Amino acid sequence: MTALLDILGLTANYGDFQALFGVDLHLGAGETVAIIGANGAGKTTLMRAITGIVRAGGSITLDGKNITALPAPEVLMQGIAMVPEGRKLFASLSVEENLLIGAHARKGNGQWSVDAIYQLFPVLKDRRLAPGTALSGGQQQMVAIGRALMSNPRVLLCDEISLGLAPVVIRDIYAAVPRIKAAGTSIIVVEQDIGQALKIADRVYCMMEGRVTLTGTPATLSRDAIHNAYFGVSA
Ligand SMILES: Nc1ncnc2c1ncn2[C@@H]1O[C@H](COP(=O)(O)OP(=O)(O)O)[C@@H](O)[C@H]1O
Ligand SMILES: [Mg+2]
Structure with a gap:
């Protein structure tokens, strides 16, 4: 059986x-997969490789x-959107303008609009200008997620969306x-918090030194298995 996203x-x-x-x-259709692993394991590189x-x-x-060989804008048009590590918002633009930038790569009659993002994250509506x-930091992360969703992606990649935020x-x-899953989007989250990853994911991949x-x-x-896969087993 072929998955929605197959990486070999x-x-x-x-x-x-x-x-x-x-x-x-x-990554199967409708699935949420978490990738865990220490700093430098290659998680972000994997996200960057997927997105071209x-x-x-x-x-x-x-x-x-x-x-595999498509340039980044083409990968986005094919339906893979990324919330990058560190959010990377346009600082001089408003919340709403940042969201509208994500609509640039918009496809089809998907569910996501500025209003739908404000329903998902109501605090952003009050701060839209x-x-x-x-x-x-949390609001910035919400904008970064909203911006990625505005393209109506089939696959959403989230790189360390909880880093540095309060519980x-x-x-x-x-x-x-x-709610993102209910809109028909499959999700990969990169997460250093193992407990959070286990809570949210249907399946988990652990990476170390560039390998699963x-x-x-x-x-x-x-x-124990996760601990060994995460940190390596000392001989
Ligand atoms: N732009 C780059 N140039 C050279 N080496 C890099 C670059 N980005 C990442 N690396 C190296 O690649 C490895 C994997 O990094 P990365 O994918 O960022 O890991 P993670 O996201 O799991 O922390 C690390 O050893 C890192 O130092
Ligand atoms: Mg990283």
Whole structure:
């Protein structure tokens, strides 16, 4: 059976440095997958390889179509949108303008509009004219997620969306995931918080040093197995 997103034998390099060594990953339609792993494991590189920002070897297929060599704007048009690490909002633009930038790559008659994003994150409606810089970290993260959703993606990639945020804010942000799934979008979240990843995901992949070291469902993965896959086992 083919998944919505099929990644096979993915490799990526920064100059002479190899960051990914044959990564296999599958995302089914309607699924939420979490990728966990320590700093430097290659999680962001994997996200960048999927979205065409970093050139990759191996193969990436979306709904049976080979997208491995497509440039980033084309990958977005094919339906893969990313919430990048560090949010990367346009600081001089308002919340609403940032959201509208995401609509630039809009496809079809999907569900997402500025109003739908304000329903998802009501706090953004009150702040819609505020510049990106005037927002709290959590509000900025909501705008970054909203901006990605505005393209009506089939696949949403979220890179460390909870980093540096207070637990109550993280809860508010992750509360949006079921509604994003209900809109027909499949999700990959990169998360350093293992507990959060296990809570939200249908399946989990653990990465270490550019490789997938463990995969399974939250129910079948033991804490020990995750710990070993995350940190490595010392001989
Ligand atoms: N632009 C870059 N140039 C060179 N090396 C990089 C670059 N970005 C990341 N790396 C290296 O690639 C490896 C994987 O990094 P990254 O994908 O950012 O990991 P993670 O997101 O899991 O923390 C690390 O060793 C990192 O130092
Ligand atoms: Mg990263």
